[in-house]
Amino acid sequence: MGTVNELCVSTLQAFLCPAVPSTAQVPDDLTPEEQQELENIRRRKQELLEDIQRLKDEIAEVTSEIENLGSTEERKNMQRNKQVAMGRKKFNMDPKKGIQFLIENDLLKNTSDDIAQFLYKGEGLNKTAIGDYLGERDDFNIQVLHAFVELHEFTDLNLVQALRQFLWSFRLPGEAQKIDRMMEAFAQRYCQCNPGVFQSTDTCYILSFAIIMLNTSLHNPNVRDKPAVERFISMNRGINDGGDLPEELLRNLYESIKNEPFKIPEDDGNDLTHTFFNPDREGWLLKLVGGRVKTWKRRWFILTDNCLYYFEYTTDKEPRGIIPLENLSIREVEDKKPNCFELFIPDNKDQVIKACKTEADGRVVEGNHTFYRISAPTTEEKDEWINSIKAAISRDPFYEMLAARKKKVSSMKRH
Numbered sequence: 001m002g003t004v005n006e007l008c009v010s011t012l013q014a015f016l017c018p019a020v021p022s023t024a025q026v027p028d029d030l031t032p033e034e035q036q037e038l039e040n041i042r043r044r045k046q047e048l049l050e051d052i053q054r055l056k057d058e059i060a061e062v063t064s065e066i067e068n069l070g071s072t073e074e075r076k077n078m079q080r081n082k083q084v085a086m087g088r089k090k091f092n093m094d095p096k097k098g099i100q101f102l103i104e105n106d107l108l109k110n111t112s113d114d115i116a117q118f119l120y121k122g123e124g125l126n127k128t129a130i131g132d133y134l135g136e137r138d139d140f141n142i143q144v145l146h147a148f149v150e151l152h153e154f155t156d157l158n159l160v161q162a163l164r165q166f167l168w169s170f171r172l173p174g175e176a177q178k179i180d181r182m183m184e185a186f187a188q189r190y191c192q193c194n195p196g197v198f199q200s201t202d203t204c205y206i207l208s209f210a211i212i213m214l215n216t217s218l219h220n221p222n223v224r225d226k227p228a229v230e231r232f233i234s235m236n237r238g239i240n241d242g243g244d245l246p247e248e249l250l251r252n253l254y255e256s257i258k259n260e261p262f263k264i265p266e267d268d269g270n271d272l273t274h275t276f277f278n279p280d281r282e283g284w285l286l287k288l289v290g291g292r293v294k295t296w297k298r299r300w301f302i303l304t305d306n307c308l309y310y311f312e313y314t315t316d317k318e319p320r321g322i323i324p325l326e327n328l329s330i331r332e333v334e335d336k337k338p339n340c341f342e343l344f345i346p347d348n349k350d351q352v353i354k355a356c357k358t359e360a361d362g363r364v365v366e367g368n369h370t371f372y373r374i375s376a377p378t379t380e381e382k383d384e385w386i387n388s389i390k391a392a393i394s395r396d397p398f399y400e401m402l403a404a405r406k407k408k409v410s411s412m413k414r415h
Contacts, residue, residue, distance in 0.1 A: 092126040095133035116147035130170040135178025154193040199241035219261040279304035286375040321357040339382035
């Protein structure tokens with residue numbers, strides 16, 4: 001029958017290796033003490049089995065919790081990424097609403113530094129929307145603008161190199177006041193990074209504008225009169241607090257722009273590809289379209305280089321139509337739609353305006369309009385568009401801003 005010790009060994013082996021059946025038989029001549037010991041062994045075995053099962057259950061529960069925790073974190077991350085993507089799209093459509101959405105969903109801190117970092121990284125953001133937000137006159141937006149500019153490092157860069165970096169991070173808006181604030185902030189930051197290069201931030205500001213206009217003059221095919229380096233030097237005499245900047249500096253800046261124009265950044269936000277650098281104005285307007293049966297269609301308009309471009313969507317890579325403003329006039333008109341104005345050829349009401357448009361199948365054809373009638377959302381925007389188009393026909397608004405700053409510098413010198 002075997003001894004109790006042999007039985008214990010056999011029982012333990014059966015416990016440790018349950019797949020192997022136990023062949024041990026329980027002797028029938030056990031003493032009461034041995035029977036009690038055997039019973040204790042059986043009880044301990046059962047307790048051990050219960051402990052093992054309890055441990056298995058706990059391990060399974062913990063494993064399940066870990067798996068659920070992982071999937072929960074994954075779901076949270078997926079939800080967060082979706083909200084961030086939604087916030088970027090909202091920003092591209094309306095910068096202030098996009099920022100507000102991101103703050104309300106704890107995706108962005110309501111601080112100028114955090115928002116500036118978000119704009120500086122620019123991941124998935126429309127460059128035009130960044131420029132519009134940075135150019136706003138609200139005190140908080142101005143704080144964000146300065147925090148954004150502080151993120152740029154201009155130390156030991158010449159002015160053209162610094163401008164290339166700065167203008168790559170966003171797109172200059174069309175409004176003169178916004179441009180003024182942004183270029184003022186740029187000039188302050190450049191002078192902070194490069195003390196002693198210019199006598200004042202006004203000098204840096206004026207020369208920066210002169211460089212931007214030089215870029216347009218040298219590389220815009222519509223500008224026939226290309227300025228020589230001597231004219232560029234002459235234009236910038238006396239801007240350094242009444243003194244002249246080193247001629248070598250101006251020549252180097254001129255050659256840098258002549259050899260390589262400013263690059264326009266591709267838009268990570270999949271919005272309009274920015275082939276229109278620094279427009280005079282842009283925005284949504286209604287345009288009268290159709291033949292006998294006319295309807296109003298919403299279009300995105302960009303005014304630049306003496307041309308009015310319009311797009312069906314901001315995601316379009318090419319304009320639906322191009323209206324050269326040469327020889328055209330603009331006037332207010334009465335219509336069922338409010339705030340209307342139209343482009344026309346003066347003294348030739350039946351003459352077709354030289355313009356082109358893109359058909360649905362992609363063909364570019366000549367337009368057949370004798371006038372273009374447009375409706376603005378508000379009276380104020382109508383007046384602003386009319387003034388901007390009139391100015392684009394006759395002059396470059398940059399020159400007015402530059403003349404005003406030069407006048408300021410001359411006035412400071414006299415006093």
